[in-house]
Amino acid sequence: MSAVKGHILFLILMVANFAAQATWFEASGQAVIHDGNKQAARQIATQEAIKQALMFSGASVKNVQTMANGLLEDDTLEITSSGDVEHIEIIDEVYHKDYVTVSIRADIFPIETQCAASDYKKSIVTTWYDLQKRQQAAAGNLYDFGKTFATRLQLESQKSSKFGYIKQVEPYYLKPLQSEQKNIAYELSRKTNSQFVIFGEIDEFSIERIPNNSWNPWGKDTITRNLAVTLTMYDGNSGDMVFRNHKTMSAPWHFDLHQSIDSNSHMLWNSSFGLATQELIEKSIEEVDEAISCQPAYGRVITTGNESLIINIGSQNGVKTGDQLTLFKMNQYYSPQGEQRRQFHLHPEKVTVVEVFAETAIVKSPTGALLMNIQANDFAARQ
Incomplete structure (x- = not known):
């Protein structure tokens, strides 16, 4: 991986919808540290985390070489979002021996009049x-x-x-x-x-x-x-x-x-x-x-394991072998003003469907990564 040089350009189609409730999305990204260049790896990891949060919330990523809001200095991420992005911040960065993990949090107001319904029933x-x-x-x-x-x-x-x-x-x-x-x-x-x-x-x-x-x-x-x-x-x-x-x-x-x-x-x-x-x-x-029709289709994790998971959606929902899913936790909380809000914690590892039954499916990481942090009643969605 290498850092992409350029000017910060963070393009959001901002359509205000103040009646909608904001949703917090938390996501993580990782990048390999090449030749000790931690700053370049940090930018790439931040970029990946932001991309995951925005795509999960319904954004369309045109050119993923960027991000902004003061988080990156040299890159450009071009996004058309189905919501108003209120705020993005880095909440954690952890440096390992040869890679870095960056976690971000984005506050997004969804546009309820737009619909990109999942193809799962x-x-x-x-x-x-x-x-x-x-x-x-x-x-x-x-x-x-x-x-x-x-x-x-x-x-x-x-x-x-x-x-x-x-x-x-x-x-x-x-x-x-x-x-x-x-x-x-x-x-x-x-x-x-x-x-x-x-x-x-x-x-x-x-x-x-x-x-x-x-x-x-x-x-x-x-x-x-x-x-x-x-x-x-x-x-x-x-x-x-x-x-x-x-x-x-x-x-x-x-x-x-x-x-x-x-x-x-x-x-x-x-x-x-x-x-x-x-x-x-x-x-x-x-x-x-x-x-x-415009509600996302969520599967729930019903059986966990280090290498595979069983989720509660299957062929009756339209799940097919090879489908790629995002794993996440979902919490409800109240703002200081008493408004109910939703918080998504996206798992950095995608999973792929490897076997499908009528009402369930087995998923694994395509990279062979262990799935030890996933618990029963976590969720899976095709985004």
Whole structure:
């Protein structure tokens, strides 16, 4: 390696977005010390650390021979970033026998209107959906309708979603208070190795009778059934709410009110009410998919070793042998002003996918470097 001579040029496409939350990125770079020239090695290592942080945050590196903000004196790094870089600083430099490691920290405000979605599909877990007014299920004896609704939501997701899929429906009803949802989302995410968690509830399932106002005394009353559903989705890694939607619809109910109906039957789902409910499901999945389209796809480390790791994304997510991933830790913290912020600690060693299974993959360092500092519940992402 050699130092690149030139003038400092640090180009950032700065589009202010003061509503966005800043994110701290910490990254490290290394460089060999040639002929005792520690300053040149320091510049190259700093350059590599900054490049890693900016690329992970969504920057496009045009010409990686540079960096600035007073950190380098002779080089030029040309970056077009998808965010506003507020501050960059060196936080550590360690000189070894023949190389130097430099760690930097960058404060970046992401531009939320821009999207460079990962080509990996994100996995989602949900549960059966509770009936808020259980007595309303008496018409049709459809007390398990929330179970069937969640299952059909999963089927539609697996059939039509582009950016994510409901990989699992946990076989129980769950109705957490909103204040509890964040912590439960963490738990469900880790338990099922899913990135996102959907909580659902059937808010309304009532029968409505519209009297016959016709002069015909033999005319029948019109009966409709109302359905209202609320879906709330959380990122199981960060705890952020990423989607909340309340949908309602009404459709003719052509069944006898005392007739028991199988919630999985063609009779129900081919009826006016069933077809209208299926349309509501399809629209809900479209909106869920749109909500996560620009969310990065993260895998979680589930098994560690000195030479290889197992992560919880696989062929169902689109992972392929040879893919290169970044390993990192993610922490939540609060600024002195009380704002919640996110902090990424990027591992300096990239890993390559060497074996892929349906829901998991094995990764190794392409250089053979040991991965002793990686722990279970650290993350991997293709950036």
